[in-house]
Amino acid sequence: MSPRSRVKRRLNPATGAQEPKSDAPHLSKREREIVALLIAGRSVKEAAAALDLSPRTAEGYLERLKRRFGQPRLLALVVHLVKQGLIAIAIPTFVFSGTGKIRSCAFKPVRASLRCSEDHIVLGGSLC
Numbered sequence: 453m454s455p456r457s458r459v460k461r462r463l464n465p466a467t468g469a470q471e472p473k474s475d476a477p478h479l480s481k482r483e484r485e486i487v488a489l490l491i492a493g494r495s496v497k498e499a500a501a502a503l504d505l506s507p508r509t510a511e512g513y514l515e516r517l518k519r520r521f522g523q524p525r526l527l528a529l530v531v532h533l534v535k536q537g538l539i540a541i542a543i544p545t546f547v548f549s550g551t552g553k554i555r556s557c558a559f560k561p562v563r564a565s566l567r568c569s570e571d572h573i574v575l576g577g578s579l580c
Contacts, residue, residue: 475520479538487512487539491530 479487484501489499497532500510514526521536523529533539549555 461506477536477538479517479533483513484516484539486510487517487530487533490526491539491541 455470485503485521486499489502490496490536497507500507503510517525518524518529521529521532522551523532530539530541534541544553547556
């Protein structure tokens with residue numbers, strides 16, 4: 453990408469004025485993908501393979517996220533990202549038949565105050 457095209461991307465197309473840089477926290481697409489795979493129980497190495505990255509690159513993304521949000525552990529980082537509204541967690545809700553088989557499953561987003569314990573997340577709210 454040329455320096456000229458980078459400048460064009462920062463200009464407001466309507467006014468031609470330079471847009472102020474947003475200080476609002478956000479996650480890139482790749483950061484979201486890595487966090488989602490880690491939440492799903494994959495290791496960093498497995499997440500890297502799924503995204504066609506080297507394990508060192510995936511670990512770098514994770515470490516930068518931990519530093520950026522001041523959260524040294526993955527679990528604390530996930531709770532922080534949910535509280536900030538940067539990611540959403542949904543809980544599966546199952547409907548069982550009379551014979552005990554699953555008849556249907558739906559995912560309900562958590563609307564909650566989350567707390568992080570040493571090794572688990574405590575939901576202190578309600579489901580949407």
